[in-house]
Amino acid sequence: MTNPNFDDDDKPLDAAQLRLQSKLKKLLLGSTLVMVVGFVAVFAAIFYRVTRTDGKPAPTFEHPVVAELPLPDGARVTATRLDGDRLTLTLEGPKGATVLILDLATMKAIRRLDLTAGK
Incomplete structure (x- = not known):
């Protein structure tokens, strides 16, 4: 260079x-x-x-919902999921798992699915 x-x-x-x-x-x-x-x-x-934004608004309640849901002996809640006006609970118990779908307005079970071990 x-x-x-x-x-x-x-x-x-x-x-x-x-x-x-x-x-x-x-x-x-x-x-x-x-x-x-x-x-x-x-x-x-x-x-x-x-x-x-979604087309449907979230459900509203005029007063707080106070409800009691009795669980079977030895059962515990392992998962919850809220979808609009429905609540899904997954329970683990001595007999197996159970999935409950509840209506939030009435707090009554709409569907119940018992999951047990196959034979």
């Missing part, structure tokens, strides 16, 4: 190379636009899902 050679100037491009360079620039511009449109679509979908 102490004696740089300034004779290595770039030669001008011929017509075929200029056409190829133009095509590559257009291809780069097109792929960049596709990438930007893709990112905008992804962020728009995320924004839509975060900001949308």
Whole structure:
């Protein structure tokens, strides 16, 4: 580098190379636009899902619901799930697992599924 050679100037491009360079620039511009449109679509979908509200409002009660649900001896609640106006309880007991689906308005069992070991 102490004696740089300034004779290595770039030669001008011929017509075929200029056409190829133009095509590559257009291809780069097109792929960049596709990438930007893709990112905008992804962020728009995320924004839509975060900001949308469900059509039905959550159930409301005029007064607090006070209810008592007797459990079988030795049973314990292992899971609960709330879905609209229904409550699902999963109970573990000495005879096996039980799934109860309760109506929140009446606090009565709508469905009961007893899970026992097969024979």
